[in-house]
Amino acid sequence: MRPATRPVSHSRQRPQRWQCKTPLYHYRVKSKDAAGNLAVSPDAVFTTAPPPDTTLPAVSITTPAANSSVSGTITVSATAADNVGVASVQFKLDDVNLGPEDTVAPYSLSWNTATVGNGLYALTAVARDAAGNTASAAVTVTVSNDLTPPVLSGATASALSVDTAAISWTTDELADSQVEYGLSTGYGSASVLDASRVTAHTVTLNGLTAGTLYHYRVKSKDAAGNLAVSPDAVFTTAPPPDTTPPAVSITAPAANSSVSGTITVSATATDNVSVVGVQFKLDNANLGAETTIPLYTFTWNTTTVANGTHTLTAVARDAAGNVAISAPVSVMAANGDVLPPSMPTGLTATAVSSSQIFLVWSPSTDNVGVVGYKIFRDGMQVATSSTSAYQDTGLSPVTTYKYTVAAFDAVGNTSAPSAPASATTLFKSAQGVVPASAGVTPSVTIAGAGPSTASRRSVSAASPFLPAGTRRCVTAA
Ligand SMILES: [Ca+2]
Numbered sequence: 409m410r411p412a413t414r415p416v417s418h419s420r421q422r423p424q425r426w427q428c429k430t431p432l433y434h435y436r437v438k439s440k441d442a443a444g445n446l447a448v449s450p451d452a453v454f455t456t457a458p459p460p461d462t463t464l465p466a467v468s469i470t471t472p473a474a475n476s477s478v479s480g481t482i483t484v485s486a487t488a489a490d491n492v493g494v495a496s497v498q499f500k501l502d503d504v505n506l507g508p509e510d511t512v513a514p515y516s517l518s519w520n521t522a523t524v525g526n527g528l529y530a531l532t533a534v535a536r537d538a539a540g541n542t543a544s545a546a547v548t549v550t551v552s553n554d555l556t557p558p559v560l561s562g563a564t565a566s567a568l569s570v571d572t573a574a575i576s577w578t579t580d581e582l583a584d585s586q587v588e589y590g591l592s593t594g595y596g597s598a599s600v601l602d603a604s605r606v607t608a609h610t611v612t613l614n615g616l617t618a619g620t621l622y623h624y625r626v627k628s629k630d631a632a633g634n635l636a637v638s639p640d641a642v643f644t645t646a647p648p649p650d651t652t653p654p655a656v657s658i659t660a661p662a663a664n665s666s667v668s669g670t671i672t673v674s675a676t677a678t679d680n681v682s683v684v685g686v687q688f689k690l691d692n693a694n695l696g697a698e699t700t701i702p703l704y705t706f707t708w709n710t711t712t713v714a715n716g717t718h719t720l721t722a723v724a725r726d727a728a729g730n731v732a733i734s735a736p737v738s739v740m741a742a743n744g745d746v747l748p749p750s751m752p753t754g755l756t757a758t759a760v761s762s763s764q765i766f767l768v769w770s771p772s773t774d775n776v777g778v779v780g781y782k783i784f785r786d787g788m789q790v791a792t793s794s795t796s797a798y799q800d801t802g803l804s805p806v807t808t809y810k811y812t813v814a815a816f817d818a819v820g821n822t823s824a825p826s827a828p829a830s831a832t833t834l835f836k837s838a839q840g841v842v843p844a845s846a847g848v849t850p851s852v853t854i855a856g857a858g859p860s861t862a863s864r865r866s867v868s869a870a871s872p873f874l875p876a877g878t879r880r881c882v883t884a885a
């Protein structure tokens with residue numbers, strides 16, 4: 409019952425457009441066999457393909473501005489529109505894709521300009537619609553990045569203490585600050601990076617070891633990330649404080665020795681750092697100036713002190729001010745007779761004539777012995793006397809004279825002068841009398857003449873050898 413083959417034909421078709429934008433067609437098919445039997449299909453529909461999109465998108469670059477200078481990392485952005493829809497925007501740098509396509513508005517890209525050399529570049533945004541229509545917009549920019557590291561200069565270490573150092577340097581542009589340091593050029597330690605950008609840099613290093621040589625170098629980075637590193641340099645921290653006093657001892661004279669004349673006092677002094685000076689002392693008073701040069705010696709004239717026991721010490725000091733005092737050394741000063749006689753007392757002056765005044769006083773004492781007395785008339789020495797009396801002669805009548813006497817010993821030590829005593833010579837017609845209270849037979853020494861023993865008696869004015877009314881003293885045989 410297979411029907412003869414007959415072509416299937418489409419019956420008249422009546423297109424019906426429901427909408428302009430979505431034309432929908434209904435149709436049915438009909439077929440009749442050889443016997444005239446007709447078959448008709450149910451209704452069915454189809455839609456024709458839409459008209460092709462031939463409209464290009466519109467695109468423009470919003471940043472950066474055309475002909476601008478750019479550096480560092482910037483945002484490149486574009487706006488794009490299309491009659492149907494923008495599928496993507498592709499940014500390009502000199503026709504080379506810059507990142508992936510951006511399929512979602514807003515269309516932008518972060519661009520690190522430092523990845524290319526300085527110079528002119530074309531930035532392009534290519535917008536594409538679903539139909540493959542593309543449009544592009546371009547701007548020209550100048551990439552101008554800082555490619556030069558800072559120039560470091562004047563790196564110095566200052567304010568050195570036992571555990572700190574201040575490192576200073578300058579840069580020719582704003583840059584950050586950091587110091588690497590350590591016991592060798594391997595460094596090993598670094599200050600905390602000071603990110604603030606300055607041109608005058610100071611970094612303080614703490615926690616250092618006293619008296620130690622450190623190597624360091626400074627580092628500064630500019631805003632563009634260009635790093636400069638100084639050559640190696642060194643500094644030494646302050647030495648640890650000296651808290652150890654010197655050791656000092658007197659080496660001469662020997663303890664308990666007898667000294668006389670001029671002697672050398674010497675000491676030895678040592679210190680863990682160094683001795684600055686040694687001060688000798690006698691009975692706790694400075695003996696001369698401090699000696700600063702080893703060997704520590706002092707030339708001491710022992711006659712400047714009284715005979716007897718004295719104590720020598722030596723005080724040594726170091727630069728840190730630590731002081732040490734030696735063990736005391738006792739010595740006996742023995743310089744012979746250095747003591748003057750006692751001051752004469754009880755001086756009396758009595759005029760015995762118009763030209764003579766008799767002096768008498770209490771004898772002085774001396775540790776060795778009084779040798780004599782110096783006679784001073786009106787402040788001038790006129791004679792010496794080996795005894796404690798003297799008769800001054802050759803004076804003017806009726807004249808007041810003031811006397812003092814002083815005792816001396818064999819080596820010339822002279823006492824203080826006595827209290828003064830005065831007397832007035834007599835008229836030529838008068839006669840003085842030797843005071844009986846003296847109780848002595850005066851030994852009189854005339855200046856420039858040897859001593860002589862004299863006794864006195866009155867000679868009568870009636871003597872035929874003297875003018876009437878005069879008396880004179882004579883020396884007995
Ligand atoms: Ca389009």
Ligand SMILES: [Ca+2]
Nearest residue numbers: 554556557630
């Ligand atoms: Ca720079």
Ligand SMILES: [Ca+2]
Nearest residue numbers: 650652679726
């Ligand atoms: Ca010391």
Ligand SMILES: [Ca+2]
Nearest residue numbers: 745747774817
């Ligand atoms: Ca004496």
